[in-house]
Amino acid sequence: MVIDRSSTIASDYAYCEKIIKRHSKSFYYAFSNLPKDKARAVYAIYAFCRTADDSVDENNTSGLQLIALDRLTDELNHFAKGQEVDHPLWRALRDVFNRFDMDIQPFYEQLTGQRMDIHFISPSNLSSLETYSKYVAGSVGKMLLPIIASNAKMDLNRVAEELGIAMQLTNILRDVGEDYRDKGRIYLPQEEMERYKYSEVFLSEGQITKNFVAMWEYLAKRAENLYDNFTQHIGEFDEDSRFPVLSSAHVYQGILNSVRKSGYDCFNQKNYVSAVEMAKLVARASM
Structure with a gap:
């Protein structure tokens, strides 16, 4: 059986696009104006970040949150080794990494930010608040750079x-x-x-x-x-x-x-x- 890879990757990106449309209309509204390859790359990155968010938001105990985040971290480790999980998100991200000069470090920083959220402590000052913000949101900006500032x-x-x-x-x-x-x-x-x-x-x-x-x-x-x-x-x-x-x-x-x-x-x-x-x-x- 011959698999139509172009059809499969289109479906993978459609999966990611559905996530950004459902969760952030403003971001979708802005980034859907990018050229197709770049827009789809943004959708895949957003889907990763949303999955990281959901690891915390959709579990109501810190134990379950850590289990979900550990699972995602393990999947990212496999992705870093070129052994990604057979799932639309990871297949789309692999295509993004193949097309753009991506850096995987901000993806790990995003997961660090999620762990900070699980072990939340009210920030003592503005500097500590910005450090937290750097991990949970600044990391996203760095993920996008190879796509929008190539x-x-x-x-x-x-x-x-x-x-x-x-x-x-x-x-x-x-x-x-x-x-x-x-x-x-x-x-x-x-x-x-x-x-x-x-x-x-x-x-x-x-x-x-x-x-x-x-x-x-x-x-x-x-x-x-x-x-x-x-x-x-x-x-x-x-x-x-x-x-x-x-x-x-x-x-x-x-x-x-x-x-x-x-x-x-x-x-x-x-x-x-x-x-x-x-x-x-x-x-x-x-x-």
């Missing part, structure tokens, strides 16, 4: 890492209430909570005080500075990738303004960028 004349690893950190900080600032209510987690740095005199009691009550707003803005400004630094380096990215990458950054940064418009209510509502606002931000990226 002809860069400078090392963009730090730039890509900082974009990931900015996006993770944005997630944290959007989900303050949800993280505490549903996961019992405080990602706001303890040092900043003490500096702005905002206690866990206030957090548990969802109090939006002047001090909370000042602390939130301090962290948001840090994220916005990282977004701005990334934007200054957009010319180093492949010409066919600049618009999708920049539009995704603008849309994600727009979440911060959506929180501001809600009166900083990141306790009782899910703040997101509306379709109209998203269109404006994407148009801004094309200017």
Whole structure:
């Protein structure tokens, strides 16, 4: 029996595309504008990261989470040796590694970030929060670099890492209430909570005080500075990738303004960028 490999790999990428469409419409909206080979590579990388996330999110005890993450780590080890599991995700990733000059280290960093999440400790300061963010999100930026900045004349690893950190900080600032209510987690740095005199009691009550707003803005400004630094380096990215990458950054940064418009209510509502606002931000990226 002759296997149509092109048909099989198309099906593998379709599996990955379905995952990004289901879990992140904004990323799919941005990266689907890439040339086909690059878009499909992004879908495969996203599917890996989603699988890593699900190892933690879909298991409700740390023991089960570690078992799932150990299994994924073992599969990545086999992939690194060219002995990948016969599964759509790994077959698609193998094709990505064959087509692009990929670095496997950020994939391991992503799994390190997931382990940090399992053994979660509230960050003591902004530096420790950014270290955590570097692993869970900065690693994603570095995974994507060989695809979207294949002809860069400078090392963009730090730039890509900082974009990931900015996006993770944005997630944290959007989900303050949800993280505490549903996961019992405080990602706001303890040092900043003490500096702005905002206690866990206030957090548990969802109090939006002047001090909370000042602390939130301090962290948001840090994220916005990282977004701005990334934007200054957009010319180093492949010409066919600049618009999708920049539009995704603008849309994600727009979440911060959506929180501001809600009166900083990141306790009782899910703040997101509306379709109209998203269109404006994407148009801004094309200017």
